[in-house]
Amino acid sequence: MSASGYFVPEHDFFARSAVEIAPLLLGARLTHETDAGTVVLRLTEVEAYLGNGSDPGSHAYRGRTRRNGVMFDEPGHVYVYFTYGMHVCANLVCSPPGTASAVLLRAAEVMEGLPLAQARRGEAPPRDLARGPARLTVAAGIRLDENGSDALATPFGLELAARPPAGLTGPRVGVSGAGGGEAYPWRFWIAGDPAVSVYRAATTRGARRLRTPPPSRG
DNA sequence: TTCCTGATTGACT
DNA sequence: GTCAATCAGGAAG
Numbered sequence: 001m002s003a004s005g006y007f008v009p010e011h012d013f014f015a016r017s018a019v020e021i022a023p024l025l026l027g028a029r030l031t032h033e034t035d036a037g038t039v040v041l042r043l044t045e046v047e048a049y050l051g052n053g054s055d056p057g058s059h060a061y062r063g064r065t066r067r068n069g070v071m072f073d074e075p076g077h078v079y080v081y082f083t084y085g086m087h088v089c090a091n092l093v094c095s096p097p098g099t100a101s102a103v104l105l106r107a108a109e110v111m112e113g114l115p116l117a118q119a120r121r122g123e124a125p126p127r128d129l130a131r132g133p134a135r136l137t138v139a140a141g142i143r144l145d146e147n148g149s150d151a152l153a154t155p156f157g158l159e160l161a162a163r164p165p166a167g168l169t170g171p172r173v174g175v176s177g178a179g180g181g182e183a184y185p186w187r188f189w190i191a192g193d194p195a196v197s198v199y200r201a202a203t204t205r206g207a208r209r210l211r212t213p214p215p216s217r218g
Numbered sequence: 219t220t221c222c223t224g225a226t227t228g229a230c231t
Numbered sequence: 232g233t234c235a236a237t238c239a240g241g242a243a244g
Contacts, residue, residue, distance in 0.1 A: 176225095220244080221243085
């Protein structure tokens with residue numbers, strides 16, 4: 001442990017439940033390096049997703065696919081996925097190989113590399129640049145083709161807070177169906193931190209579609 | 219093969 | 232508050 005109050009974990013650190021690890025990631029420093037420069041984020045909000053078919057909200061619930069394969073591999077690696085046709089989100093893989101649990105990085109504050117993050121995301125205060133899982137990957141410059149990378153090796157880097165800040169828990173954001181709601185209170189965020197995303201309940205396209213009635217012939 | 223949904227965001231009313 | 236954008240995965244036929 002360094003005098004700065006941060007320490008670099010071993011891969012073994014991640015070989016346990018995502019629910020156990022998620023709160024320990026609050027306040028951690030995540031580094032990502034590209035040709036354009038380096039951005040350092042301070043994690044303010046995460047969500048845990050479990051494997052072994054125990055979590056209906058998890059991508060791994062129905063077993064291994066081409067997309068979620070990294071979740072089933074080595075803990076301490078990065079699972080990056082593409083969603084909604086345009087967004088990229090990043091997770092840290094947890095638990096022993098074959099378990100497929102992970103922690104979604106939902107929000108962070110930009111600590112270093114502010115000009116670079118602003119070049120990617122537009123002018124905004126550091127607290128807003130990475131507030132949201134897809135915003136976070138854009139601000140840090142994390143790309144889909146980095147899926148499966150080691151979170152503890154270049155171009156990534158991770159330093160955990162020796163004393164993680166006080167966190168709160170609640171239902172996961174945007175998770176519909178059985179995996180959502182109070183039954184799975186696996187969202188963790190830093191109490192009172194402005195760089196935490198806004199809670200939105202899950203929405204379904206079907207509900208929207210019903211709002212557009214077919215043309216009447218009356 | 220077709221159709222629907224989704225661990226989201228930003229623009230618009 | 233409401234809704235479109237846009238594509239991969241998964242269920243159903």
